[in-house]
Structure formats: C-alpha cells, structure tokens
Amino acid sequence: MELPRPLPSLLSSAQARGLLLLSIPAVLFLLATLSHRLYSDGTWDGVPYKRPLAGFNNKGCTESSPNSSAPSQATSRFHFMIAASKPNKHFCRALVSSTVNRYGPPVIAGWHGEGALDAAETHLAKVRAVSYYLDNLPPAADDDLILLLDGYDVQLQLGPDVLIDRYYQAAALEDERIIQQLGPTLADKVAGPLGRHIFFGADKICWPVDFTRPACWAVPEVPNMDSLAFGPKTDGDEAPYFRPRWLNSGTIMGPVREARAFFRSTLDMINATWDAEFPFHESDQYYMAELWGLQETERINAQLHADPDATHPRGPDDAKWPTVSVGGKHNHHVAVDYSSTLFQTWAGYEEFVDWRPFAEPGFGRTIHQNVRGDANFRPWVLRLAGDAMAAIDRIFRSTDDPSMGVTSDELLARSEFGSNVVTRTIMPVYHCTGAKDALDAFYPRMWFYHHAQALLRSAIRHFRAGHAFAPRPVNGRTWYPAHPYPRDAAPDDGGAWADGSDGSGGLSWVDFGSMCKEHEADVFSMEMLG
Incomplete structure (x- = not known):
C-alpha cells in the first residue's frame, strides 16, 4: 500500500488544509494496516515479549532459539533505527560498525521510500517514517528505548x-x-x-x-x-x-x-x-x-x-x-x-577530538594539549573508559579470531579510540557534522576495523543464541534488540530491516550483500578481502 504523496503546497493554503483533513481517515486506516502487518504479540529467543517484533513476513524469524528458558528479570527492547533511503559507503560503514558492536539489526527508516516517505523528494521523510514506526508500537513498548541515527555521516564506536x-x-x-x-x-x-x-x-x-x-x-x-x-x-x-x-x-x-x-x-x-x-x-x-x-x-x-x-x-x-x-x-x-x-x-x-591509542600503563594516553591556555599547565593522562573496555572484552571472549590477540588487554592496548579532550x-557514537572527509580518515582507525568480518559473524551468533546486550540489568531491566536476525539468513549476513516506506507496508529483510557488496573495499580492510 502506497502512502499519500506530499501535497504540492503542503498546508500553505486553505485548499491544501482541506485535502489533508479529507485524507485523515485513509491515513488512520493505513496505520492500522501497518500495525497488523508489522507487529504482533509473540516471543523471540525465549524472552516473553508483548512488543513489536520484526519478521512476521518471514516465517524463519518467529522460531524460538534453543535457549528457551525465559529470564526471570524484567526485559526491555532497544529499537535501533538508521535513517537512509539508499546505500552508499558511509551507510555501509554505519551498518557494519553497529553490527560488530552488537546493536542487532537496525530498522532502516525511509528505505526506498515513496511519496511522503521519499527522502529524495522531501527531507522530512525521516520524521514521517519514524513517526509511523513509533505510532505502531503498542503501549507495552512505552518504556523501551529508541536510538535514531542519520545514515550517511555516523559511525559507532561502542555498543x-x-x-x-x-x-x-x-x-x-x-x-x-x-x-x-x-x-x-x-x-x-x-x-x-x-x-x-x-x-x-x-x-x-x-x-x-x-x-x-x-x-x-x-x-x-x-x-x-x-x-x-x-x-x-x-x-x-x-x-x-x-x-x-x-x-x-x-x-x-x-x-x-x-x-x-x-x-x-x-x-x-x-x-x-x-x-x-x-x-x-x-x-x-x-x-x-x-x-x-x-x-x-x-x-x-x-x-x-x-x-x-x-x-x-x-x-x-x-x-x-x-x-x-x-x-x-x-x-x-x-x-x-x-x-x-x-x-x-x-x-x-x-x-x-581525535583517534589515538591508549597504550600507556592503565590504558591511558598523555594529553599535552593545553586547551585552557593555563600558564601552569601540566600534561595529564586520559584513560580509556572502563565501560568501553568491559564491552569490548565481552565481544572479544565470544569471537574466534586469533589476529585479535591472546587477551582483550592486548587488543585494547594496540587499538585506537575516539575521545574528546x-x-x-x-x-559511543561519532556524528561527522561538517566536513565529511573525517569519515574516511577515522573509519580505518576504529578498534574493530581489521577484524570486522569475524566480529560480524560472532555478533549474529550471539543474538541467535538468545543473548541480551549484556549479562547484567540496566535500570532494572535486561535489554535485547527489538528485532532478530532471520533464521534463514547466512551466518555472515549483517543486513537490516527495511521499514516498508517503499509501499510494501511491512518490514522486510534486506541482506547485507544487496546493500553493500559494491562498497566492501570501503568497509573491510584489504587483508580481510584477500
């Protein structure tokens, strides 16, 4: 079902306002249809969840994982959305950086959008697409969290x-x-x-x-x-x-x-x-x-x-x-x-802001920059955040890639991290406002860059096994991604869910290859590509 195309003089005249009022019943019907097609009560990976799950157009996504014992603590979902209409190398980098840091598959807001959801026709498509998604979440999802990122100038450093x-x-x-x-x-x-x-x-x-x-x-x-x-x-x-x-x-x-x-x-x-x-x-x-x-x-x-x-x-x-x-x-x-x-x-x-190694004792780096212009300035040590180290250690422990080192300490000490002095x-998230050449400069310096393919596969295995983002609750709840990876997708398919902006009216899986195959040389290191 196609959404109404934007009016040529949207609400700039009484005639346009009248047309909008006439369209309200149709929009309400559309939203009800989207809600029925996109979302349903159900379970995923043994987690009792009466909130929207993706993939009900794909039977493989509704299967329970072998981990069928439901956790006793409260659970919540993390709705991860990337606003984008078509792929390019920057979108693919954003997607890979999110996958290896274990955000789970995102929903792409405005993917191949039509009419009022066509980002090529109106930059406000992002607002409409996200609003449609949120309006179709049931009240049971109210305490979930949503993360929305622009798709062409963002890279994710931490999970x-x-x-x-x-x-x-x-x-x-x-x-x-x-x-x-x-x-x-x-x-x-x-x-x-x-x-x-x-x-x-x-x-x-x-x-x-x-x-x-x-x-x-x-x-x-x-x-x-x-x-x-x-x-x-x-x-x-x-x-x-x-x-x-x-x-x-x-x-x-x-x-x-x-x-x-x-x-x-x-x-x-x-x-x-x-x-x-x-x-x-x-x-x-x-x-x-x-x-x-x-x-x-x-x-x-x-x-x-x-x-x-x-x-x-x-x-x-x-x-x-x-x-x-x-x-x-x-x-x-x-x-x-x-x-x-x-x-x-x-x-x-x-x-x-810069990417530098934290290779000094205690995972630190000495800052010689006298930002404040202090006459009595002395160099000081900025240390790698403990939450960042713990998150990367969890990823390291479940990834089979000898090139990462014997311990996560070794990986951390030789990696570079973006910091603000x-x-x-x-x-956690770097947004390249301003000159976009920094995206090319910093992406190869991300901690995961030389191991991205192995990290991508381990991330997909992690969620297919029914694991949460982290073993301990945050704010009294254990957190899971809102949408699963399809059961019939390839083990290295770090794709995403299209949001139905193309007129299909339902979430549909878009495999990684169809989006990013032509951009692999810009996404993965040359040694991984052979």
Missing part, C-alpha cells in the same frame, strides 16, 4: 550496553540540572515526569542561525563547562570555541513513549507552519529545535511566574518570546548531550 547505561546516567544529570533551574515543585509541574529525556547531539551553533528564535536564545546554558572550557577564545567570534549549547537532530535517543509524542508534535508543527518560501522548510532540525524552544520558553515563564527576578537565558532586544502558558503543555522532554556522553559531533571539535569522554 548498546555502554550507550544504554550512559543514557540513564545522563538522564540523572539532566534531572539534577532541571531541578536546580526550576526547583522541585516546578520541575515536576512543567518538566515531569523526570528521567524520561530525549537526548540529542550537541551543536556548537544554532542552526538555522537566528537568535531571535527561542530555539537559539531560550535554551539552557551548557552545564559544567566554564568560560575557559575551550580556552581563552571560548564563546568568542569563532565557532570552534563556542560551547556546545544547541540541538542536532542527527542522533536521537529516548523512551518510546516520549519519542512517539515528540515526533507527532514535530509533524503537527510541520503541518501547521510549512511554507515553501521559507529557506529551511525541509529541515527536520529546524522544526525539532522550534519545539525545544517552546519547551524552554515555557520553563522560563514558569520561573518568572514564581519569581520575577529569576535568572534565565536572555536573547537580543528583538527576541521572540512566545506567550505559552505554564503547565507542561510544551514539555517534550528534549535534552542535549552537552558532554558527549552518548554522541560526539565533529563540526567545531576538530581541535579537540575537553569533556574527557570516549564517545
């Missing part, structure tokens, strides 16, 4: 076990920031329930640049970064030295319930304000940031209602200040990953 654990750590810090800003009573009223944030990557510029927009001026100052964080030029006239205060929509992670509501609100804003004459009318980031600006304006208004002298961000004299009422109506749970705990953007970080983090 979902690290990312999920860090998400809840970041959520606790965001709770603290909000309570400090608003106080506990207002925080609960206008930002609650806390702990359920949708994290976006952090940008060093507000894009599109217009500081009359609340999305640029009303948003929080960067916590825990002082005026020398990037040296004496911090927040001066040069973007590389700005603090990362603004939202980037290329990396998104949060609970399904809040993400579903946020994507619906994004579509509502698009429908209400889309204007073909506006230069950024096709930018998903523009609309998402606008919602964030409304959220933060509402919180400022709540502060001022309680205390007219409250300290808050201020814009220019002609800043737009929406008259939003206080009450949580615009609470979209949007948050920004300022410290690169989850996501690392590239633009403006060229001086501060300002935030002192080893990032």
